[in-house]
Amino acid sequence: MALMDAIKAKAKADVKHIVLAEGTEPRTVEAAGIIAKEGLAKVTLLGDVDEIKKVAAGKSLEGVNLIDPEKQANFDEYVNDFYEMRKKKGMTPEKARETMKNTLYYATMMIKKGAADGMVAGAINSTGNTIRPALQIIKTAPGISIVSSCFLMEVPDKSYGDNGVLVFGDCAICINPSAEELAAIAAASAATGKALAGIDPRIAMLSFSTKGSAKHELVDKVVEATNILKEAHPELNVDGELQADAALVESVGQLKSPGSSVAGKANVLIFPDIQAGNIGYKLVQRLAGAEAIGPICQGLAKPVNDLSRGCSVSDIVSVVAMTAVQAQQAE
Numbered sequence: 001m002a003l004m005d006a007i008k009a010k011a012k013a014d015v016k017h018i019v020l021a022e023g024t025e026p027r028t029v030e031a032a033g034i035i036a037k038e039g040l041a042k043v044t045l046l047g048d049v050d051e052i053k054k055v056a057a058g059k060s061l062e063g064v065n066l067i068d069p070e071k072q073a074n075f076d077e078y079v080n081d082f083y084e085m086r087k088k089k090g091m092t093p094e095k096a097r098e099t100m101k102n103t104l105y106y107a108t109m110m111i112k113k114g115a116a117d118g119m120v121a122g123a124i125n126s127t128g129n130t131i132r133p134a135l136q137i138i139k140t141a142p143g144i145s146i147v148s149s150c151f152l153m154e155v156p157d158k159s160y161g162d163n164g165v166l167v168f169g170d171c172a173i174c175i176n177p178s179a180e181e182l183a184a185i186a187a188a189s190a191a192t193g194k195a196l197a198g199i200d201p202r203i204a205m206l207s208f209s210t211k212g213s214a215k216h217e218l219v220d221k222v223v224e225a226t227n228i229l230k231e232a233h234p235e236l237n238v239d240g241e242l243q244a245d246a247a248l249v250e251s252v253g254q255l256k257s258p259g260s261s262v263a264g265k266a267n268v269l270i271f272p273d274i275q276a277g278n279i280g281y282k283l284v285q286r287l288a289g290a291e292a293i294g295p296i297c298q299g300l301a302k303p304v305n306d307l308s309r310g311c312s313v314s315d316i317v318s319v320v321a322m323t324a325v326q327a328q329q330a331e
């Protein structure tokens with residue numbers, strides 16, 4: 001919670017405008033009221049305004065903007081801009097109009113056009129559907145080749161990571177990254193951890209093998225990614241390939257990777273693919289009682305963040321505060 005308190009304080013210091021595309025979803029409506037009350041962001045809910053008020057069922061929506069996209073004067077402009085942007089990809093004016101009725105697309109277009117600073121959704125939409133509009137409309141930040149994600153994990157046992165805070169990447173976007181992509185995910189996750197949680201990254205490239213203890217092409221990918229990362233970012237403190245116990249437990253780390261400055265004290269864990277990453281973060285969240293903030297998208301030109309469909313109201317508030325801080329940093 002200490003981590004979230006710090007992020008919320010940052011969000012309040014320079015208020016940004018965050019749009020919630022799933023405006024009629026009950027947890028989202030409740031979260032919007034809390035965000036407005038706590039002054040974490042200027043917040044907008046998208047959807048049928050009468051429906052949003054019905055869902056709120058007496059709960060305060062004071063300070064929350066309610067927007068029905070299709071009734072907005074800028075709707076046609078957004079349709080036309082989206083058509084122009086995507087016509088080489090087969091978009092037609094009719095398809096563009098239908099697509100813009102989807103609030104995930106309208107919200108993303110608001111960010112592109114500067115009408116909002118960031119977007120959060122995913123309480124009822126899959127990660128693919130939530131992120132795809134951003135990949136198509138907002139695109140990667142200059143100099144970035146791939147959009148990926150990480151979680152800020154805060155575990156109850158403060159002996160792990162930095163006082164219980166760790167970064168897990170990529171648990172949500174890149175399904176089976178190549179070695180080059182895995183290196184890029186590691187660099188991005190380290191940067192996110194530094195920017196949002198103030199950690200000095202010690203990066204473990206995870207595998208089922210430590211320093212050649214197993215031979216397999218899946219291990220080779222992690223070794224190659226570690227080498228690419230070391231060459232591209234000599235300033236980063238990275239070790240791999242490491243098993244999770246070697247990454248996290250000092251005695252095991254020094255036994256399996258003697259002399260390593262990462263083994264046993266890693267605070268950034270990079271999973272070899274999304275199967276390992278998604279399963280891994282959910283196990284730590286549910287079995288160890290960790291707070292899992294994310295998935296935090298990294299590499300987009302402007303912040304768009306996804307939620308787990310299993311999220312709580314408090315998770316939505318946290319991800320909005322974090323998106324607001326990313327928006328401050330994107331300026």
Ligand SMILES: CC(C)(COP(=O)(O)OP(=O)(O)OC[C@H]1O[C@@H](n2cnc3c(N)ncnc32)[C@H](O)[C@@H]1OP(=O)(O)O)[C@@H](O)C(=O)NCCC(=O)NCCS
Binds near residue numbers: 127131132135140
């Ligand atoms: C994110 C995801 C949806 C993108 O896949 P997709 O929709 O099939 O994407 P496409 O291949 O159609 O690409 C759509 C656009 O995004 C771009 N894109 C796709 N993945 C990208 C990435 N990681 N970084 C940057 N751009 C990306 C493509 O280049 C394409 O751009 P264009 O249409 O302008 O040419 C896909 O990687 C995915 O499903 N990931 C797993 C999500 C998930 O289920 N997570 C588990 C729960 S959290």
Ligand SMILES: CC(=O)OP(=O)(O)O
Binds near residue numbers: 171
């Ligand atoms: C991040 C994630 O796993 O999302 P969901 O639980 O919605 O699939």
